[in-house]
Amino acid sequence: MEALTQRSKPVDRSPMTWLERIYLWNIFKGMLITFTHFFKKRATIKYPEQTRPFSPVFRGLHVLNRDEEGRERCTACGLCAVACPAEAITMEAAERLPDEENLYREEKYAAKYEINMLRCIFCGLCEDACPKDAIYLSETFAPANYSRKSFIYGKKDLLIPNPVTNKEEYDIAKGLIEKKKKKS
Amino acid sequence: MDWEFILEKLLLITVVVTVSLVVAMYATYIERKFAGFIQDRYGPDRAGPFGILQPLADGLKLFFKEEVIPSHSNKLLFVLGPCLAMLTAMMTSAVIPWSSPIEIGGRTVSLQIADINIGILYVFGVVSMGVYGMMIGGWASNNKFSLMAALRGASQAISYELAMGLSLIAVLMLSGSLSLRVITEQQVTGLWNIVYQPLGFLIFFVCALAECNRAPFDLPEAESELNFGYHQEYSSMKLGFFLFAEYINMFISCALIATLYLGGYDMPFVNEANLSGSSAAIVGAVALFSKTFFLILVFMWIRWTLPRFRYDQLMNLGWKSLIPLALANMLITGAVILWTMKG
Numbered sequence: 001m002e003a004l005t006q007r008s009k010p011v012d013r014s015p016m017t018w019l020e021r022i023y024l025w026n027i028f029k030g031m032l033i034t035f036t037h038f039f040k041k042r043a044t045i046k047y048p049e050q051t052r053p054f055s056p057v058f059r060g061l062h063v064l065n066r067d068e069e070g071r072e073r074c075t076a077c078g079l080c081a082v083a084c085p086a087e088a089i090t091m092e093a094a095e096r097l098p099d100e101e102n103l104y105r106e107e108k109y110a111a112k113y114e115i116n117m118l119r120c121i122f123c124g125l126c127e128d129a130c131p132k133d134a135i136y137l138s139e140t141f142a143p144a145n146y147s148r149k150s151f152i153y154g155k156k157d158l159l160i161p162n163p164v165t166n167k168e169e170y171d172i173a174k175g176l177i178e179k180k181k182k183k184s
Numbered sequence: 185m186d187w188e189f190i191l192e193k194l195l196l197i198t199v200v201v202t203v204s205l206v207v208a209m210y211a212t213y214i215e216r217k218f219a220g221f222i223q224d225r226y227g228p229d230r231a232g233p234f235g236i237l238q239p240l241a242d243g244l245k246l247f248f249k250e251e252v253i254p255s256h257s258n259k260l261l262f263v264l265g266p267c268l269a270m271l272t273a274m275m276t277s278a279v280i281p282w283s284s285p286i287e288i289g290g291r292t293v294s295l296q297i298a299d300i301n302i303g304i305l306y307v308f309g310v311v312s313m314g315v316y317g318m319m320i321g322g323w324a325s326n327n328k329f330s331l332m333a334a335l336r337g338a339s340q341a342i343s344y345e346l347a348m349g350l351s352l353i354a355v356l357m358l359s360g361s362l363s364l365r366v367i368t369e370q371q372v373t374g375l376w377n378i379v380y381q382p383l384g385f386l387i388f389f390v391c392a393l394a395e396c397n398r399a400p401f402d403l404p405e406a407e408s409e410l411n412f413g414y415h416q417e418y419s420s421m422k423l424g425f426f427l428f429a430e431y432i433n434m435f436i437s438c439a440l441i442a443t444l445y446l447g448g449y450d451m452p453f454v455n456e457a458n459l460s461g462s463s464a465a466i467v468g469a470v471a472l473f474s475k476t477f478f479l480i481l482v483f484m485w486i487r488w489t490l491p492r493f494r495y496d497q498l499m500n501l502g503w504k505s506l507i508p509l510a511l512a513n514m515l516i517t518g519a520v521i522l523w524t525m526k527g
Contacts (some may be wrong), residue, residue, distance in 0.1 A: 024386075027486075027490065030489045030490065031485055031486065031489045033489075034222045034485065034488060034489045035485070037221065037222050037223070037224055038221050038222065040224050041224070042224050042225060042226055043224045043225065044224075044225045044226050046226070046229075
């Protein structure tokens with residue numbers, strides 16, 4: 001079989017020389033190797049302060065989208081719930097009342113929209129299934145929590161901030177501007 | 185024997201014990217940092233600036249852990265094991281001369297707890313008692329792994345104590361005294377013993393590694409095969425005592441190596457006779473401590489470089505290499521001393 005890489009070296013099985021057999025010189029060489037590691041770049045990143053960038057195709061927490069006027073795009077058609085292989089999505093539809101036209105884009109909207117983050121496998125099929133561009137996966141992941149109940153994310157947790165009334169937070173959520181660092 | 189003498193010794197004992205404890209505490213931190221740097225990591229850096237409060241956090245954690253005494257263990261021996269390990273680790277520090285005598289208010293205070301004329305024999309006696317801590321701990325746990333570890337530890341300690349003693353005989357022949365104070369004073373005026381005894385130093389160093397159960401000779405606690413060995417069943421501060429005793433042993437044996445071979449409290453390129461009593465003592469203490477810390481770092485450096493020896497390799501090295509070498513070293517030293525005395 002042809003070797004896949006050229007990195008493999010043939011094993012040297014010649015009998016050990018006297019210098020090798022007393023072992024001390026090789027210990028010294030080994031200690032030099034470990035010593036050089038003192039000056040090498042650390043592989044660690046200091047996590048909570050420093051984070052690694054995600055790839056642009058990372059599939060993280062779900063976000064329910066709004067249109068440019070700040071109206072929820074979701075019409076509670078249920079295609080995402082059908083597409084979901086983990087059956088993590090539940091929703092309840094409601095009809096839009098005449099004075100709610102500034103809140104919801106279509107006549108029908110999701111009164112309740114819940115995703116169980118413990119069931120979700122973050123496959124992104126809901127994103128694919130949605131005909132209204134209402135749900136997409138962001139680049140963050142669900143933070144740790146103490147109870148199972150808190151992993152069921154409702155509309156409150158999922159909806160993106162309103163771009164009309166709450167522009168700053170919307171831009172932060174979109175990643176258009178940097179989040180202001182907390183003063184510590 | 186006046187009350188001032190007793191007070192002075194009590195104070196000295198307190199200081200030495202406290203210093204050894206603090207050094208052992210911070211040796212754990214330095215060890216973890218050292219390991220981190222060698223493995224391209226940072227090591228502990230969360231508790232306090234650069235993680236310097238980490239040992240305190242570790243100690244506090246150990247104190248608050250649940251005490252578990254296995255129901256089938258011998259309770260008395262189970263508790264005695266770690267106590268003995270700690271006790272013997274601390275006792276060795278009694279004969280080490282930490283520095284030259286200091287003068288306080290017209291009194292000459294010796295910075296050595298007990299200048300006994302059989303210092304080295306005392307060290308050997310106490311060190312061999314240290315095996316009992318491990319043996320009793322391993323035995324009382326009533327656990328196969330712990331017992332195996334205790335057996336290994338005991339046989340290892342016995343094998344390496346032989347070579348250690350033989351390599352020391354050469355030093356004793358040179359100095360003609362068993363008192364550590366005399367051995368150090370000879371090195372302060374003359375050359376360090378490592379110049380006369382490079383091979384003896386090497387053998388002693390390897391044996392000290394084995395005696396402290398440090399890698400590459402950490403077979404008694406072999407994490408990977410024996411599941412932490414003789415302290416497997418221990419929890420809470422009893423485990424802490426075992427771990428602590430290891431670091432104290434390391435500190436004391438490094439101090440001993442520095443005293444025997446590296447000139448003790450002799451600061452190189454400084455003539456102590458020109459300094460006044462107190463400043464000479466301070467310089468001496470600094471010299472001894474820096475030598476000791478350097479040796480501790482070398483111990484750690486070796487630990488994070490070398491893999492563990494196999495049991496048969498350990499025994500081969502001890503019985504077939506180190507003991508004949510130490511014997512040869514002893515004979516050659518004796519022959520040279522005879523030759524120079526004749527000439």
